[in-house]
Amino acid sequence: MARRLPLALLIALLMCGCGRKPDSRTELRFWNGFTGPDGVTMLRLVQRFNRENPDVRVLMQRMDWATYYNKLYVAGIGHRAPEVFVLQTHAVPRFARARFIRTVDDLIGPRGGLLPSQFDPNIWQTDTIDNRQYGIPLDIWVMGMYYNRRLFRSADLIDASGRPVPPANRGRFVDAARRMTDRKAGTWGFAFTNFESNVYSVMLQFGGSLFSPDGTRCTLNSPENVAALQLCVDLIWKERVAAPPENFDSWIGFRQGRVGMVWEGIYMLADLESSSDLEYAGAPTPTLGSRPAVWSGSHNLCLRADLSPRQVQAAWRFIRFLSDNSLDWAAGGQIPARRDLRALPRFKSMTVQAEFARQVPYAVPMPRVPFAFELQSEFDLAVERALRRTVTPQQALDAATRNVDRVMKQ
């Protein structure tokens, strides 16, 4: 008898399961890569949506971004993709090309409750491919400058009332970095924390681009880009105001108070908020070239291609809910893609987010190409080799251009 007990229990359990009332709610699976504190914020939003919409049940699943796309992709091939999912800007073309995403052109408009005019055109367009809209941008992870107020004060970089003044142009930036650098003490005015976002922004500011206007040719080794990369190299080795990329953990260095300025995405704000004694503030990225420009990207809310009308209706309501409540999302360290929400006093009171958001009009995502990963690894490698002085900027970018062109031909 004792041996049969577990079996009996199992059967009883299974029967309980069978006896449950069929759920009439529309179930939406919602996948994303928000595994940090951002995931907690998102989960709260999902819970609130579930409470306010008793006929829909959203099940959120979080995965690390590194493995997220593989899982999403495999699920898509097996026709088991989630109904709603988040794609980062660079991933949209690939998934659109694989026909995994339902376009939302029929849903937007006054009747659907979301209008393109509520977004900035340059952000809205990142989800537009061949005049069709593949998703709704939720936020803008624009890169901005975090700076250490204490180091600014001790370098006398203050205004008449004693408040730190972040630099806005190249001359001021290099001067500020020089005044804060103390090589003996291991303090640096500036440090590169992310090759892609940091160097790409300077290239844009120099008027560079990664591809020819028709998109057929890689222009990574254009004179503008080479000059921009040369300036980055010079900040380290000639001006000696930026930490060398080897032997220095830049972001940790900033958190330790040993770096005056870093350029990072708004998503690093949550990390800074958790450090207790760092006096930091946010400002727009200074313009080192001839025009303001800054690297950015978005989390986009996308729908699976083959949804039933009922699922579409529920999923769209969910997307609208997230968009309408993206100020709650912003409070966790994000910038809402919705221009109308950014104009509200509540957003203005989020100081770092509001400072970073001033750059949205000239925010530029990495080029949307199907080979985004190859491009990124070539770009990173070229910048790394140049900043470490293994090769000259010209040589590094020449090699990367050759390789990217080779990938494009495939």
Place this chain on the structure above:
Amino acid sequence: MRRLSGYLFATPYLILFSAFLVAPLLYGLAVSLFRWDLLTTRPPTFVAAGNYAEAVADPYFRKALAVTLEFVALATPTTVALALLLAALLESLRRQTLYRAAFFVPTMLTISVAGILWRWFFNTDFGLLNSGLARFGVSVPWLTDTRFAMPSIVLMTLWWTVGGPTVILLAGLQNIPRQFLEAASIDGAGGFTRFRTITLPLLRPVLLFVVAMNVIGAFQVFGQTFIVTRGGPELATRVLVQYIYETAFNNYRMGYSAAMSWLLFAVIALVTAVLLGLLRER
């Protein structure tokens, strides 16, 4: 009847073995002959040996292969030698349990734990290793210099994996009959001579196994470099398995990555065969 029952007993395993190992292997071989980009609606196209030709001409493949060979050449001899040394030392101890456990415990850590741990140990600014070396005024760029990165990975691998071969070699040592060693002592052989002329030859089969397993394992290195250095700096530690992984799951080029996997398999098979031939003879 008796023969049939043998097959019957083996059947469950054979089914699993075929379903989860042989079939995917052959499937991979077939895939390697196609150009198959997952994230397109384009169907896979047959390219025969095209992927293999591409790999041979691909500078990143060659670089990754060179880096992998460097790891094998550094890691295998040091691991086996250290394991042999530890096993010999352990064998001479009366109470082995504690030490045996001490050397074996790191092996039981998952690579994610070991990797994150060592990333902190290796940190140039405030890592354990450099803070110890700071007393002598030395600061080693463990992971940030292209020349140091791979030896650092080998050092970490040594700590992480040496326990396994040590235990196997220790068991081998303990199986060597005492009489031989005693007889040699009576004949006047010193400790080193006894080790060289009696212990080593008798240990050969076990040693052979340990070397072979180590070489195969070293060729498949991935976790250490992926977690500790992500393949950097400047691709100095991007091994072949990482390149294959990135090709398949970042760039979604399934055919090409399958072809590279088979090339890696061929290299492993070749090197292992040569090694076994060298060690088995005499």
